Amino acid sequence: xxxxxxxxxxxxxxxxxxxxxxxxxxxxxxxxxxxxxxxxxxxxxxxxxxxxxxxxxxxxxxxxxxxxxxxxxxxxxxxxxxxxxxxxxxxxxxxxxxxxxxxxxxxxxxxxxxxxxxxxxxxxxxxxxxxxxxxxxxxxxxxxxxxxxxxxxxxxxxxxxxxxxxxxxxxxxxxxxxxxxxxxxxxxxxxxxxxxxxxxxxxxxxxxxxxxxxxxxxxxxxxxxxxxxxxxxxxxxxxxxxxxxxxxxxxxxxxxxxxxxxxxxxxxxxxxxxxxxxxxxxxxxxxxxxxxxxxxxxxxxxxxxxxxxxxxxxxxxxxxxxxxxxxxxxxxxxxxxxxxxxxxxxxxxxxxxxxxxxxxxxxxxxxxxx
Amino acid sequence: xxxxxxxxxxxxxxxxxxxxxxxxxxxxxxxxxxxxxxxxxxxxxxxxxxxxxxxxxxxxxxxxxxxxxxxxxxxxxxxxxxxxxxxxxxxxxxxxxxxxxxxxxxxxxxxxxxxxxxxxxxxxxxxxxxxxxxxxxxxxxxxxxxxxxxxxxxxxxxxxxxxxxxxxxxxxxxxxxxxxxxxxxxxxxxxxxxxxxxxxxxxxxxxxxxxxxxxxxxxxxxxxxxxxxxxxxxxxxxxxxxxxxxxxxxxxxxxxxxxxxxxxxxxxxxxxxxxxxxxxxxxxxxxxxxxxxxxxxxxxxxxxxxxxxxxxxxxxxxxxxxxxxxxxxxxxxxxxxxxxxxxxxxxxxxxxxxxxxxxxxxxxxxxxxx
Numbered sequence: 001x002x003x004x005x006x007x008x009x010x011x012x013x014x015x016x017x018x019x020x021x022x023x024x025x026x027x028x029x030x031x032x033x034x035x036x037x038x039x040x041x042x043x044x045x046x047x048x049x050x051x052x053x054x055x056x057x058x059x060x061x062x063x064x065x066x067x068x069x070x071x072x073x074x075x076x077x078x079x080x081x082x083x084x085x086x087x088x089x090x091x092x093x094x095x096x097x098x099x100x101x102x103x104x105x106x107x108x109x110x111x112x113x114x115x116x117x118x119x120x121x122x123x124x125x126x127x128x129x130x131x132x133x134x135x136x137x138x139x140x141x142x143x144x145x146x147x148x149x150x151x152x153x154x155x156x157x158x159x160x161x162x163x164x165x166x167x168x169x170x171x172x173x174x175x176x177x178x179x180x181x182x183x184x185x186x187x188x189x190x191x192x193x194x195x196x197x198x199x200x201x202x203x204x205x206x207x208x209x210x211x212x213x214x215x216x217x218x219x220x221x222x223x224x225x226x227x228x229x230x231x232x233x234x235x236x237x238x239x240x241x242x243x244x245x246x247x248x249x250x251x252x253x254x255x256x257x258x259x260x261x262x263x264x265x266x267x268x269x270x271x272x273x274x275x276x277x278x279x280x281x282x283x284x285x286x287x288x289x290x291x292x293x294x295x296x297x298x299x300x301x302x303x304x305x306x307x308x309x310x311x312x313x314x315x316x317x318x319x320x321x322x323x324x325x326x327x328x329x330x331x332x333x334x335x336x337x338x339x340x341x342x343x344x345x346x347x348x349x350x351x352x353x354x355x356x357x358x359x360x361x362x363x364x365x366x367x368x369x370x
Numbered sequence: 371x372x373x374x375x376x377x378x379x380x381x382x383x384x385x386x387x388x389x390x391x392x393x394x395x396x397x398x399x400x401x402x403x404x405x406x407x408x409x410x411x412x413x414x415x416x417x418x419x420x421x422x423x424x425x426x427x428x429x430x431x432x433x434x435x436x437x438x439x440x441x442x443x444x445x446x447x448x449x450x451x452x453x454x455x456x457x458x459x460x461x462x463x464x465x466x467x468x469x470x471x472x473x474x475x476x477x478x479x480x481x482x483x484x485x486x487x488x489x490x491x492x493x494x495x496x497x498x499x500x501x502x503x504x505x506x507x508x509x510x511x512x513x514x515x516x517x518x519x520x521x522x523x524x525x526x527x528x529x530x531x532x533x534x535x536x537x538x539x540x541x542x543x544x545x546x547x548x549x550x551x552x553x554x555x556x557x558x559x560x561x562x563x564x565x566x567x568x569x570x571x572x573x574x575x576x577x578x579x580x581x582x583x584x585x586x587x588x589x590x591x592x593x594x595x596x597x598x599x600x601x602x603x604x605x606x607x608x609x610x611x612x613x614x615x616x617x618x619x620x621x622x623x624x625x626x627x628x629x630x631x632x633x634x635x636x637x638x639x640x641x642x643x644x645x646x647x648x649x650x651x652x653x654x655x656x657x658x659x660x661x662x663x664x665x666x667x668x669x670x671x672x673x674x675x676x677x678x679x680x681x682x683x684x685x686x687x688x689x690x691x692x693x694x695x696x697x698x699x700x701x702x703x704x705x706x707x708x709x710x711x712x713x714x715x716x717x718x719x720x721x722x723x724x725x726x727x728x729x730x731x732x733x734x735x736x737x738x739x740x
Contacts, residue, residue, distance in 0.1 A: 008701060011713045011726075029399050032422045035700075035713025035726065051424040052402045289662070292710065292731065301704070310707030314684055314733070330405075331378060334671070337680030340662065343381045343405025356381075356405065361662060363684070 009075055009304035011035030016074030016096065018088070020047025020056070022344035022354060023080035023280050026288075028052045030296035036304070041070045048345045049080075061088045071095035078254065078303050082108040082278050083155060099253040099303040104278040107250065111153045111184050114276060121249045123242055124269040126261075131183040137171045140185045147188045150174045152181050162220075164188075189272050191261035195229045197243035198284035200298040200308050201252045208298065208311040209240045210291060213283050213319075215259070221352065225283045225319040227290065231262055235270050246276060255299040257281030282321065282354070289340045289359040290317035315361040327355035338362070379445055379674035381405030386444030386466065388458070390417025390426070392714035392724060393450035393650050396658075398422045400666035406674070411440050418715045419450075431458045441465035448624065448673050452478040452648050453525060469623040469673040474648040477620065481523045481554050484646060491619040493612055494639040496631075501553040507541045510555045517558045520544045522551050532590075534558075559642050561631035565599045567613035568654035570668040570678050571622045578668065578681040579610045580661060583653050583689075585629070591722065595653045595689040597660065601632055605640050616646060625669040627651030652691065652724070659710045659729040660687035685731040697725035708732070 015031045017024045020042030028038040028049050040049045041057040050056040055073070059066035067088065071077065077098045079089075082105060089105055092098055107117045118125050129140035137150065146168070152161035163174035165185070175183075194217075199209040214229035215222055229236070243258045250256075257277035263270060284295040293301070293309025301308055322329065327349050333339045343356035385401050387394045390412030398408040398419050410423040413430050420426035425443065429436035437458065441447065447468045449459075452475060459475055462468055477487045488495050499510035507520065516538070522531035533544035535555070545553075564587075569579040584599035585592055599606070613628045620626075627647035633640060654665040663671070663679025671678055692699065697719050703709045713726035 008704070011700060012715065012717060025402070029402060029422075032395070032399055032715065033712055035715045037421055037715065051407055052399075052422050054421040292659070292707070306701075307705045308707075309704075309710070314731075330381065331676075334378070334679075335677045337662070337678075340679070342403055345382065345402065345405045345407065347382060361684075 008306045012037070013075040013304070014039055014054070014073060015300065015304070016041065016070055016077040016092075017049060017053075017080060018042070018061075018077065018084050018092075019080035020044060020049035021080060022048055022346075022356075024049035025052055025344060026296045026342075027078070027080060027280060027299060030294070031300045033297065034300060034304075036300065039070060039074055041067070046347065051345055061085050064091060067091055068095070076303050078299070079105075080279055100256070100278045101251065101253065104250045104252055104256075108276055108278045109154060111151055112182070113153075115184060117249070118246070118273055118276075121245055123245065123273050124271065125273050126187045126189045128184045128186040131185050134172060134175045134180075137165075137175060137185055138168070141165070141168050141171065144185050144187045149186045149188060150178055150183050151186060152178045152183050154181070160220075189261050189263060189268070190265050191272070192264050193230065193262045194259060194274065195231060195239060195262055196225070196257055196259045196281065196283040197239050198255060198257055198281055198287065198295050199240075199243040199247050200255050200295070200302050200311070201247040202302045202308050203253050203305045204307075205248075206308050207244055207247060208293075208308045209243055210284065210287055210295070210311050211313050212236055212239045212260075213286060215283050218323075219352070221323055221354075222282050222321055223323075224321070225286055225317075227286050227313065227317045227319075229262075235262060238271055242271060242273060246273075250278075252278070254278070254302045255280045255284065255295050257284060259283070282357075283319075285342070285357050286317040286319040286359050287311075288342065289361050290315040313364065315364050317362065318360045320358050320360070321354060322356040322358065324349060324351040324353055324355070330356065333358040336360075378676045379406075382407070383445040383674070384409055384424070384443060385670065385674070386411065386440055386447040386462075387419065387423075387450060388412070388431075388447065388454050388462075389450035390414060390419040391450060392418055392716075392726075394419035395422055395714060396666045396712075397448070397450060397650060397669060400664070401670045403667065404670060404674075406670065409440060409444055411437070416717065421715055431455050434461060437461055438465070446673050448669070449475075450649055470626070470648045471621065471623065474620045474622055474626075478646055478648045479524060481521055482552070483523075485554060487619070488616070488643055488646075491615055493615065493643050494641065495643050496557045496559045498554045498556040501555050504542060504545045504550075507535075507545060507555055508538070511535070511538055511541065514555050514557045519556045519558060520548055520553050521556060522548045522553050524551070530590075559631050559633060559638070560635050561642070562634050563600065563632045564629060564644065565601060565609060565632055566595070566627055566629045566651065566653040567609050568625060568627055568651055568657065568665050569610075569613040569617050570625050570665070570672050570681070571617040572672045572678050573623050573675045574677075575618075576678050577614055577617060578663075578678045579613055580654065580657055580665070580681050581683050582606055582609045582630075583656060585653050588693075589722070591693055591724075592652050592691055593693075594691070595656055595687075597656050597683065597687045597689075599632075605632060608641055612641060612643060616643075620648075622648070624648070624672045625650045625654065625665050627654060629653070652727075653689075655712070655727050656687040656689040656729055657681075658712065659731050660685040683734065685734050687732065688730040690728050690730070691724060692726040692728065694719060694721040694723055694725070700726065703728045706730075
């Protein structure tokens, strides 16, 4: 938000964050660095972000009294996850400016809305059909062909709510597996790698995109992001252009993550957008140790009406997630003096739980491969 | 501290910080990044570090009940300022490990003890006499000569507790000005610049020194630190060696700041130690944006028994303090994309008050001047 005179939000103002996980925690640390106060709202007691916030609200997202107090105490509100209930966002934004805007949230919460938005923006995506019932899958398969992927429209992340259909006989199991909910059936694009672009857009429309990172997954969860991505200069430029087009079309304010598939097959586009995330993104954590201004500070700057910081990369980087028991490797990584350790203060280690990450930085030698 | 098995302190442990100013705040942010919880003890309500800590203790340093609760709740304790009362440090360290150690605190709290320690370690310092009364000054002046500086032994910082003696007739006024307290009369060294070395020493004796920074003062308060300092490779090496000797002699754990005068006059040493600070130091703030591991994280690593991080400088840097009304220049600096803004969350702007700092980073071109 800007204040009434159109000036940026003053340090000493209070930023509200919905969601108290590691992304909220790292946003809070970045906001504190700039002199802001931070309040965190999250239903779960002992949320990681609570421990670094001036004030915590451990209430349900439906608790309108608690939400009202939160809105009253804050000058601008943001969120760390895209599944903020629509009515919560609407309630809060009527009282206090909320960034990124409700339109971005709506698009990102529903895969069908997301696909329709991307098509309307002229962005290449994999062919798909909307699915409401098992029969829809059977009708769509001849067009989409196999292998294809059935993806629930809502609440999917880290491979959850997805099922691969290798042949027509998998349709029924896939439909059951995703919970018989509205979905899309998507053609499988034979991609050679996945990249993501993390882009910031300010209230004045200024945009700063970070260099694309290349993502490696393990068990459907992001394992590593490598920067620079092993792509051509043309693909690099095209990826940034796509991210800019999306941010512009959403009249977006804050950090936006855009995941894309890179193809090299004849007759296909070079890039297909797979997913957009209206928030700071796991594949942007490398910016903490390799860029002048990282994604967390950039997001805070944007929502507060500040100019964006420099996004140039001073080092190459490899970000590695510490998932579940990987966490216990922290002493190993702490002893490597080209690695930076980031731990989230989570008390219980569970399989698949994101416990921390490490950034390896490498003196920058070259521009992206041509 | 290390735990009973001699292993480093686990993330999720709680770090206690004495003092709630900007240094405590930035230590807290660094500790949170590594997954630690932070408790802050400071007599002043609304201390900047309180807002980013899990728990705050706004009690007097003489309140033994509050200190006992603080010690009970924390796994290791450190401090952001060297004037922690000796009995407070002794009380706490009997219950919970306290770093840097009591010896370092004792030396740094008293200029006479500091000078005696430096001499015993073989470090060059300006000639001085111990002063207990006005007559001591009169007796010492023929030896120390003028101009010279009268410095109170205790509680001096940012030029406070100091008076310049230009000729013998200034003695009485100087003695009155510093409050007629134990002092040293120090010869004025014709120095060409001041540099400081920020060095970390771990519990295992590992040391990482940052490149020397060159300090510029305004109204006796640090205004800018420029890195690299404009000194020869020999002086650079000698400065690091002095800092290492001091850290070693104190069996020091944590970040130590060592201020030195650089001389070029025939017959004088190249370097004289002016002051040591047993804590993170204003002249080390540039490390936040120009080094792999900054002084704040390095201090936390050291006191927790972790290995130290990499101290290499990936960029050149100029740190500028925002003092008093300089604070209102934050929008100017926020708009420069080679500057990083750090604000301390202080509500009231007062002349001489440190409100924040900005780090300008410059792609690194060269090794220090030869």
